[in-house]
Each structure stands twice: as structure tokens, then as C-alpha cells.
Amino acid sequence: MNTKKASLLLLATGLAFSLAACGGNKPAQSSQASESGISVPAAEAGKKDPTAKKGSSEVDAQLTKLRDEENAIFSKDQKLWEKLFMSANKNSGMISDGSNYGDFLLQTIESAKDKFTEAELKTLKAGAQQIRAIEEKILALEKEAPKDKKGSADNSASNKGGAKQGATTPFPNFTGKDLDGNNVDSGIFRQHSVTVINFWFSTCKPCVGELGDLDALHKQLKDKDGIVVGVNSFTLDGNKDAIAEAKSILQKKNATYPNLTFASNSEAGKFVKNIMAFPTTVVVDRDGNIVGDPILGSVAEGNGKKALEERINQVLKNDANKDAANKGNAKK
Numbered sequence: 001m002n003t004k005k006a007s008l009l010l011l012a013t014g015l016a017f018s019l020a021a022c023g024g025n026k027p028a029q030s031s032q033a034s035e036s037g038i039s040v041p042a043a044e045a046g047k048k049d050p051t052a053k054k055g056s057s058e059v060d061a062q063l064t065k066l067r068d069e070e071n072a073i074f075s076k077d078q079k080l081w082e083k084l085f086m087s088a089n090k091n092s093g094m095i096s097d098g099s100n101y102g103d104f105l106l107q108t109i110e111s112a113k114d115k116f117t118e119a120e121l122k123t124l125k126a127g128a129q130q131i132r133a134i135e136e137k138i139l140a141l142e143k144e145a146p147k148d149k150k151g152s153a154d155n156s157a158s159n160k161g162g163a164k165q166g167a168t169t170p171f172p173n174f175t176g177k178d179l180d181g182n183n184v185d186s187g188i189f190r191q192h193s194v195t196v197i198n199f200w201f202s203t204c205k206p207c208v209g210e211l212g213d214l215d216a217l218h219k220q221l222k223d224k225d226g227i228v229v230g231v232n233s234f235t236l237d238g239n240k241d242a243i244a245e246a247k248s249i250l251q252k253k254n255a256t257y258p259n260l261t262f263a264s265n266s267e268a269g270k271f272v273k274n275i276m277a278f279p280t281t282v283v284v285d286r287d288g289n290i291v292g293d294p295i296l297g298s299v300a301e302g303n304g305k306k307a308l309e310e311r312i313n314q315v316l317k318n319d320a321n322k323d324a325a326n327k328g329n330a331k332k
């Protein structure tokens with residue numbers, strides 16, 4: 001899964017799948033955008049024609065190179081990109097419509113241009129234009145991917161405005177704790193028909209703004225054997241100060257659903273580091289698979305809310321069908 005695209009990438013505190021989304025620690029890979037981040041030199045990507053027929057492994061390698069190039073652009077001027085998304089007006093153009101991501105970034109820059117010097121704007125626009133060119137190459141590669149690989153390429157590639165509802169990606173196995181110190185692991189998925197995981201951080205206003213809505217969803221899902229789980233990126237590695245701050249925020253927002261923390265160098269920790277936009281929400285089924293692409297940005301209203309509802313309903317339906325099938329097999 002490629003968690004790089006976002007309606008608002010706030011690259012705060014070095015963490016690399018809206019209304020206004022905030023970014024986290026460092027740019028990395030992403031996925032789907034909806035309403036509410038070691039690179040390869042750019043020259044390397046142009047050495048081969050991306051539209052030429054390629055085998056599956058070569059397609060994957062080329063896609064990885066191109067995404068790494070995008071990540072490098074964000075990493076190079078991380079503080080400047082952070083300033084951009086912190087400054088952007090969440091009500092003005094912070095919604096990705098599934099078009100070229102570079103165009104979306106240029107729109108975001110335009111919406112906050114009064115916050116930057118001419119030199120800063122020049123740097124941001126140059127980066128966005130580079131990303132636009134890279135996105136065109138990625139799209140060409142995906143279109144020319146071998147038929148037997150196309151589904152995989154499409155699912156791992158950046159989301160272009162609409163999740164593939166049948167796509168699933170395993171959520172990394174993890175062993176961690178909740179913010180009260182209780183042990184929690186991947187077994188939490190098996191215990192629930194659907195698990196909604198919301199990734200956020202404490203200084204992300206859009207993240208904090210939807211905590212109450214997520215708690216309401218958590219209470220609704222209880223009747224359907226579902227659950228909402230939060231992961232605050234600041235609390236990785238059990239950071240005590242960050243945990244205390246997160247707990248205080250959750251309490252003020254009357255958010256009672258569990259929030260988890262785990263080691264940043266674990267597979268789950270790396271998954272969080274690879275999220276470029278916050279808030280990001282994923283829906284996980286009982287088998288521990290992420291269903292559809294992650295939803296970047298707020299899920300409290302608009303397209304984000306609609307997308308989340310669709311994911312949840314799909315997972316609940318699939319779970320019910322599996323349960324019925326298992327009961328039928330048991331009777332036989």
C-alpha cells in the first residue's frame with residue numbers, strides 16, 4: 001500500500017493514506033485522498049521509457065523509484081512543506097479530487113501563498129511541478145502494467161479518488177499497549193467484526209476536531225461488534241509526555257475509544273511513519289486486512305464520512321457472509 005497522497009500533508013515533527021489534513025513526521029508513501037509522507041535521483045527515472053512493456057518485477061521497481069523520488073522532494077524541504085500545510089486554509093481547496101497530485105499541491109500552495117516569501121513559493125512550486133511530472137510517469141506505468149500484475153499495481157499506487165472496495169492489504173502484526181499501559185496486539189482484529197483505525201497527532205487541529213465524531217462512531221459500532229481505535233503518532237515508543245498530552249486531549253473531547261502505541265521500529269510503527277497525511281483512517285476486517293484504500297483527511301463529514309461508511313458496511317457484510325458460510329459448513 002502506498003500511503004503518500006493526501007488532501008493536506010502536514011509534515012510536522014519529521015513523520016514522513018479531507019477537509020484539511022495534517023502531516024506527520026516525514027514524507028513517505030500514501031494512498032487515497034478524500035474530503036474534510038533514501039531517494040533515487042530524479043535523473044534515474046527518465047532513463048527508461050515508462051510506457052514500454054515491462055514485467056511485473058520491473059514495474060514494481062520503477063514505481064518504487066518514482067515514489068522514492070516524491071518522498072525525497074518532501075524530505076528535502078520538510079520544514080517548508082510543514083509550514084505550507086500548517087498555514088493552509090482548510091476551507092479553501094484542501095480537497096483532492098483524484099486528479100494529478102502535483103496539481104493538487106499547486107492548488108494548496110496557491111491557497112496559502114500570502115504566508116510565504118517569493119523564494120519559498122518558488123521552492124514549493126518547483127517541488128509540486130516535479131511531483132506532477134512523476135505522477136504522470138506513475139500513471140503511465142500503471143496503465144502499461146502486465147495484466148496479471150495490474151490489480152497489484154493499482155492497489156499499491158497512489159489513490160486517484162475512489163478506493164477499490166475489494167482490495168485488501170494486511171495490517172502489520174503488532175504488540176503494543178493502550179495509553180493506560182494495558183497490553184494489546186493484533187488479536188484485537190479477531191475480536192471484532194470491523195476495526196476502524198484512526199491515525200492522528202496532538203497538534204493536528206483537523207485530527208483533534210473529529211475525535212468526538214469518532215467516539216460517536218465507536219459507540220455505534222459496539223452494537224455491531226465493531227470498534228474504533230486511535231494511534232497518535234507522537235506516542236510511539238511509549239513516549240510518556242506525548243501519552244499524557246494525548247490522554248488529556250481525548251478526555252477533553254470525551255473520546256473513550258482505545259488508543260494504542262507501539263515501537264516505532266516495529267512493522268506497525270513503520271506503517272505509521274509511512275503515513276504522510278493526518279488524519280488518516282483505515283478499516284480492518286476480522287482477518288486483519290485493510291479493506292479498500294486508506295481515507296486521508298477528516299471522516300467526520302462529506303466524502304470522507306461517506307467513504308468510511310461504505311468501507312464499514314462492506315466489512316460488516318463480508319463478515320456476516322463468512323459467519324453464515326461457516327455455520328452452514330458446520331451443519332454439514
